[in-house]
Amino acid sequence: MVLDKKTWDSSDALLAKFDANHDGLIDYDEFRSMCVELFGPDEVERHEYRVRDIFDILDLDEDGYLNREEWERCYNEWTLVVVNPVNVLIVVDVQNDFIDGSLALRHCGKGQDGIEVIEPINRLLAEVKWHKVVYSLDWHPDTHIGFYENLGLRELHSDSKISKEEAKLFDTVVFRDPYLEQRLWPKHCVIDSWGAQLHKDLVIAPGSGKVRKGQHPDMEAYSVFSDNNCADSRELLNILEEVGATDLYVCGLAYDVCVKATCLDGLRLGYRLAVVEDCCRGVNPVDVEDTRRLIEDGGGLLTDSQAVPRFVTGDTRSLVMALQLAKSMAKKHGAVVSRAE
Structure with missing residues (x-):
């Protein structure tokens, strides 16, 4: 335009x-x-x-x-x-373990395959002139609270509806200390392991940034912005503030977990935000649909990699994102x- x-x-x-x-x-x-x-x-x-x-x-x-x-x-x-x-692309957790490793989406039995996001993400990196590209990585210590294999290391709270003896992979339990509701995942993305590395076919943009999350053994961190107790981390915020980011385009793995949490936090923090759906895959399609509704309800735009270049160049503009900006202004000014x- x-x-x-x-x-x-x-x-x-x-x-x-x-x-x-x-x-x-x-x-x-x-x-x-x-x-x-x-x-x-x-x-x-x-x-x-x-x-x-x-x-x-x-x-x-x-x-x-x-x-x-x-x-x-x-x-x-x-x-x-x-x-x-000022447009920033956030590529969430396109790591070996989510594609070919211990938590490969294709092994979750719901018809999703993480490898499918790489080609459209690489196309966005090649075709679009971004002000900044940020890659996030799950980066967990071996004793992380979210690993099913570590269930015996901590006591459950009486609020937990599932006991240690009953708990299975992907169940949700409540730990006593720290008090935390936690989904149990297979061990994945352990610090410095092959599974924690970005997939070899993913293009790494020159001058890009990396944010490693989930490094505290007793706290989960799905969002690139914060841990699951909603304590904001400054690492991503510092990158965004340095370039003066206004518009965030989010993609990666998994749509219904870390992409979801990152999008909702970005909207909460007042950014204009779009999720690039064909550059995302999830754990469970039912949860993906719930995620889509939450992002739309929060003011986010659902789009795809074919439309994104026109948004970034200004050939197309979104009233969904424009309304989100107005709402952020209103909150800023009370x-x-x-x-x-």
């Missing part, structure tokens, strides 16, 4: 372009006209309610107009991000966002 750069580089020029009645204010119809130019008529027609929700969020005093102060905030914090996003929830 080609835009007149000079117009979009100035809030005054943009106001002059879309303030049809020259009253110094932007009403909903004028804002909608701007969105048609930003997102295209088809996207606006499909997501008209999202355009209205965005306008209502930006209209802080709820008078039906964007006054000069509201317009400047709209321009600086919303329009400029929509026009000039505004009420219930109308758009």
Whole structure:
């Protein structure tokens, strides 16, 4: 979608372009006209309610107009991000153990195969100019709490519905110390092992970053952002803040576990986020469907590797991601966002 750069580089020029009645204010119809130019008529027609929700969020005093102060905030914090996003690709846990090793998805009996994500991810790396690429790795000590083989090392809490004697692979138990609800996985991605390495066929982008998670023996870490007690880690956040990331594209393994947790945390933290579905595979298709609903409910976009290059170049823009940005602005400024929830 080609835009007149000079117009979009100035809030005054943009106001002059879309303030049809020259009253110094932007009403909903004028804002909608701007969105048609930003997102295209088809996207606006499909997501008209999202355009209205965005306008209502930006209209802080709820008078039906964007006054000069509201317009400047709209321009600086919303329009400029929509026009000039900073795009980061997060590749989650494309490691040997999830493809050919102890926790290979194809051995989980649900018809998913981790090897299938490598070709479309490599195509994204080749075709798209990313501001940053980040690879995450499960990186567990041998005594990690999530390993079924280590069940005998710790006591279960009385809250656990399953006893040690009854517990099987993939069951969920509750440990006493630390108090933790935990799914039991086969031993995988042990630090410095072959299983913990990124798959040999996965392209590693020059200048990319790596985040190793799950290194604490008594704490699970599905999300690249945080452990399962929701304690934010600074490692990924520092990388994202260094490049000024606005838009995250998430892919990898497993869709219904670590990709899910990473997406939900990214949305919670206010990033515009899309999950690249054909670059993901999961443990259980039923859980994948639940994951898709959770990401959509959280404001995330479900897309595929064919569409992503056009999003990154700005040839296509998403009102789903634009609404998520507006909601993040509202939370930042303490505004009420219930109308758009």
